[in-house]
Amino acid sequence: MAGWDDIENIEKSTVADIPEIDKLCLRVFGTAEGKKLMDWLVDRTINSPSFIPGADHSTGYFLEGKKDLVRELKLRIGRALNG
Numbered sequence: 001m002a003g004w005d006d007i008e009n010i011e012k013s014t015v016a017d018i019p020e021i022d023k024l025c026l027r028v029f030g031t032a033e034g035k036k037l038m039d040w041l042v043d044r045t046i047n048s049p050s051f052i053p054g055a056d057h058s059t060g061y062f063l064e065g066k067k068d069l070v071r072e073l074k075l076r077i078g079r080a081l082n083g
Helices: 004-011 020-029 032-044 057-082
Strands: none
Touching (some): 020 032, 020 057
């Protein structure tokens, strides 16, 4: 279980502590082309409705899963930028 020591260690983290996958996401999506791709992904997923009246609920769950992947990428990019 995480405790206060874990919180203090997070505050002391350095760029070397950033997971390699976060750095990779930043390298890929930090370029001009990568930013265009991320904008497209956000537009196609996060900015689109998940649940449509009359559609099966499982469709909404599937679309939310797609949104979650884009959110995860954005989170990793943010951690790499702020690390």
